[in-house]
Amino acid sequence: MKANYGYLDGSGQYFITIDTDHCTTCPHHGCVTGCPKGLFEIIVDDYDDCVSQVNEAARKKVKYECAACKPMANRPPLPCMAACTPGAITHSW
Amino acid sequence: MAQEFWRWKEYNWHDENIQPNGAAITGGVDVGSVSSQAVLLVNGQLYAYSSTRTGSDSPNSSKKAMDWALEGTGLKLEDVKFIVGTGYGRVNVPFANRAITEIACHARGGNFMYGPTVRTILDMGGQDCKAIHCDPVGKVTNFLMNDKCAAGTGRGMEVFADLLSVPIEEIGELSFQVEEEPPPVSSTCVVFAKSEASGLLRKGWPKNKVIAAYCNAMAHRVVTLLERIGVEKDFAITGGIGKNIGVVQRIERELGVTALKAKYDPQIAGALGAALFAKALLEKGK
Numbered sequence: 411m412k413a414n415y416g417y418l419d420g421s422g423q424y425f426i427t428i429d430t431d432h433c434t435t436c437p438h439h440g441c442v443t444g445c446p447k448g449l450f451e452i453i454v455d456d457y458d459d460c461v462s463q464v465n466e467a468a469r470k471k472v473k474y475e476c477a478a479c480k481p482m483a484n485r486p487p488l489p490c491m492a493a494c495t496p497g498a499i500t501h502s503w
Numbered sequence: 504m505a506q507e508f509w510r511w512k513e514y515n516w517h518d519e520n521i522q523p524n525g526a527a528i529t530g531g532v533d534v535g536s537v538s539s540q541a542v543l544l545v546n547g548q549l550y551a552y553s554s555t556r557t558g559s560d561s562p563n564s565s566k567k568a569m570d571w572a573l574e575g576t577g578l579k580l581e582d583v584k585f586i587v588g589t590g591y592g593r594v595n596v597p598f599a600n601r602a603i604t605e606i607a608c609h610a611r612g613g614n615f616m617y618g619p620t621v622r623t624i625l626d627m628g629g630q631d632c633k634a635i636h637c638d639p640v641g642k643v644t645n646f647l648m649n650d651k652c653a654a655g656t657g658r659g660m661e662v663f664a665d666l667l668s669v670p671i672e673e674i675g676e677l678s679f680q681v682e683e684e685p686p687p688v689s690s691t692c693v694v695f696a697k698s699e700a701s702g703l704l705r706k707g708w709p710k711n712k713v714i715a716a717y718c719n720a721m722a723h724r725v726v727t728l729l730e731r732i733g734v735e736k737d738f739a740i741t742g743g744i745g746k747n748i749g750v751v752q753r754i755e756r757e758l759g760v761t762a763l764k765a766k767y768d769p770q771i772a773g774a775l776g777a778a779l780f781a782k783a784l785l786e787k788g789k
């Protein structure tokens with residue numbers, strides 16, 4: 411399942427997408443410790459699978475939470491994406 | 504008392520042709536931010552439902568919805584073998600055996616209401632909007648939810664009905680009684696759209712034209728959201744706004760896709776999905 415967390419407002423679209431099919435076999439849950447802002451948590455979803463999600467408190471402010479990882483120039487790889495070796499995480503902006 | 508134009512009709516219904524005695528009865532309760540619904544299934548068949556306004560606390564709202572669904576059926580709460588709570592108040596349904604997100608419940612409920620061909624469900628709820636892709640058994644494959652602002656939601660429409668002093672159920676029809684389709688109001692935020700609409704009325708725009716411009720803006724807003732995950736056919740709309748043809752037909756026009764027609768009230772999709780999950784969980788013995 412592709413789970414999109416974030417929002418759309420007058421300034422643009424800010425979504426973090428997690429392809430949770432990768433989470434069910436993920437050996438390390440690296441997203442949880444890899445994000446310096448602690449945006450990810452592991453939960454048991456509605457289908458009883460153990461998956462990652464963006465925590466509820468962060469969903470309406472992802473643009474601001476992620477700002478430090480996304481400088482305008484010379485953007486380094488995002489820590490969350492680097493930590494998620496199965497490649498489940500993408501960002502829309 | 505001044506007329507409350509936003510106030511929609513609360514109701515309940517049950518199928519007199521179904522005899523619930525001795526059958527496996529399961530229930531779902533969807534406690535949304537604006538409305539609450541309860542659904543009862545008898546051996547997996549839709550038996551009863553209610554739709555009420557959510558009050559100031561979730562436990563009472565869930566109880567009111569369930570009591571009303573049970574009314575006239577001869578059943579008591581104890582007769583319902585498994586109950587799933589969903590919606591934003593799902594963890595505060597005191598009599599629920601389990602809580603499941605509204606995303607999963609809308610997909611499951613939409614699958615029941617519209618059939619296994621439905622692949623994209625747009626749920627236009629009281630204070631949020633969800634775009635959901637699901638498979639032939641109603642399992643979610645992709646979703647996104649926008650609950651940051653009330654634009655494109657039932658609450659936004661209620662605010663607008665009050666502003667224009669038009670009963671909410673009439674907004675859809677009135678939005679088509681215009682000589683030509685006006686451009687959408689430019690603001691997507693309910694607060695700004697409200698002041699923009701007031702400005703248009705002062706400028707002399709007829710009410711229906713302002714309504715059309717607002718429905719147009721709402722439709723455009725949710726289409727932008729839907730485009731993020733894409734629209735796979737068949738397409739259906741659930742939630743209270745699913746009953747507003749002024750918004751539904753404008754969404755269809757902008758997408759170039761016709762939404763499936765619901766066999767039941769699209770506002771009960773979440774509670775219906777919860778009741779279907781309850782049935783599956785009862786059978787699994789969970």
Ligand code: SF4
Pocket residue numbers: 428430432433434436437438439440441442461462493494495496497498499
């Ligand atoms: S690291 Fe990636 S695959 Fe593993 S749980 Fe986190 S998001 Fe899922």
Ligand code: SF4
Pocket residue numbers: 426444445446447448449475476477479480488489490491
């Ligand atoms: S961009 Fe930075 S703050 Fe945002 S989710 Fe990734 S690691 Fe966390």
